[in-house]
Amino acid sequence: MRAAVMRDWQLRVDDLPDPTPGPGQVLTKVLACGICGSDLHMLRHGEESRRLTDELLADAAPDPMGVKMFEPQADTVMGHEFCCEVVELGPGCSNLQVGDVIVSLPVAFDTEGLHAVGYSNRYNGGYAELMVLNELTGIKVPAGLPAEMAALTExxxxxxxxxxxxxxxxxxxxxxxxxxxxxxxxxxxxxxxxxxxxxxxxxxxxxxxxxxxxxxxxxxxxxxxxxxxxxxxxxxxxxxxxxxxxxxxxxxxxxxxxxxxxxxxxxxxxxxxxxxxxxxxxxxxxxxxxxALAYDPMEFAAALQAIADGKIDLSPWLTGTVGVEGVPQAFADLADPEHHAKILVVPTFT
The missing domain is CATH 3.40.50.720 (NAD(P)-binding Rossmann-like Domain)
Incomplete structure (x- = not known):
């Protein structure tokens, strides 16, 4: 699959192996993924932030429930504001079906623990053609809601x-x-x-x-x-x-x-x-x-419902779309607030 890959705080577009869903997981194709300001900050200031995090955790007791973060010297695919379509079910899945359009909290779990989707060397984010998500964190998008709008849930x-x-x-x-x-x-x-x-x-x-x-x-x-x-x-x-x-x-x-x-x-x-x-x-x-940091599952679900119910019109928020190949340029373009607020990555499939 094609993906925008961060390694050593540099961004490039490259081919990566297609991910494979494990037990209780689904393989999805990315329909739309918003580029978040925190990803821009991560690329620019992540090295400094990582040093501070390492200092704070140096004397901390091991936390088995702690979220595993990425190692910057390995490949990381960011993108945590996504809407996807299920294309394959892993073993033990029963709630989702192939063809379901979903959004999900950007967290994955497996036998090794919790992982931050989009800030993980194991679970890539939405600046790619494919993603693996846990079935339990996926929420079906209400019928009729465009993927581009559903991607604004996060x-x-x-x-x-x-x-x-x-x-x-x-x-x-x-x-x-x-x-x-x-x-x-x-x-x-x-x-x-x-x-x-x-x-x-x-x-x-x-x-x-x-x-x-x-x-x-x-x-x-x-x-x-x-x-x-x-x-x-x-x-x-x-x-x-x-x-x-x-x-x-x-x-x-x-x-x-x-x-x-x-x-x-x-x-x-x-x-x-x-x-x-x-x-x-x-x-x-x-x-x-x-x-304040992020949100809880109920707030995430409430945000999706508010968009679906038309309580707020977020369409003015969307100011551009790019394919995976255009992600590095989109990062640069977002530095000009007069032209863009939210750019969506919409992969094209051949």
Missing amino acids: PLAVGVHAVAKSRIAGGDSAIVLGAGPVGLACVAELRMRGIGPIVVADFSAKRRDLAAQLGADVVVDPRDTPAIEAWRKIDGVRPLVIFEAVGVPGMIEQAMRMAPKDARILVVGACMQEDRIHPMLGIGRELSIQF
Whole structure:
């Protein structure tokens, strides 16, 4: 099969052996897979992040339930925002059938333990023609929902979880810093919950427009209007939750500097570099900072159902498609927010 392969923090397109499903697993062909910002960060900053992880785990007790991650010197195929069609059943499968279209949590399990699909040397992600998934983690896509829309289940689930983790409630207001895919997912979930006003700040006019389409009440270019100033004009009274969805050094400090007393800051941007803050900013204003990662199975299923039920229209989110051969260029293209928000990898089969 053709796949976009990461090795030693470099990306190339190559031929790999077709994967084989084991007991309780299915072989699928990839119909669509979104390129996630965390994969862009992994390629650029993964080496630094990996060093920190190794340091933290050096003295930790072995965890038999810990997720096995990839070794960077071996082949890794990223891509965890996928929709696939089942083409072959492994031994013992009874819930799924050949031809079923599914999405799945990006985790696999076997006799060796848990593996992060897309960040594993054993279980490749969706920047490839074929994938092996566990039958138990697969969720059938409702009839009539296009694969391209179903592939947005995973990124929307990130927003669903982040908003839930923030403990935002009716009567609260929100600022979202960054209108990339993660920030847009937060906006979508906030709007589905009826939260408002929602203020979104991003340098890109294209992404500000996308945020408005998904339900933001006010969008600002922070070079012209600080997000907190826009919030004060439209509200300035309700309890405030600030969602940091950029994921680069300095953003947590920036959120702390703008936050009013007793505000909550939800960090969902995946920064893989060392960062610094001034604790007295948080102490003096009694700020609460919460970090969020991924989602749980119920949130994942809820995201798929929300898309299928038409509770939110995510079609403006999709700004391009490429085949497997185009993945390296798509990684470069996503650096320009004026042209792209979400690019889907749609493999072509011969």
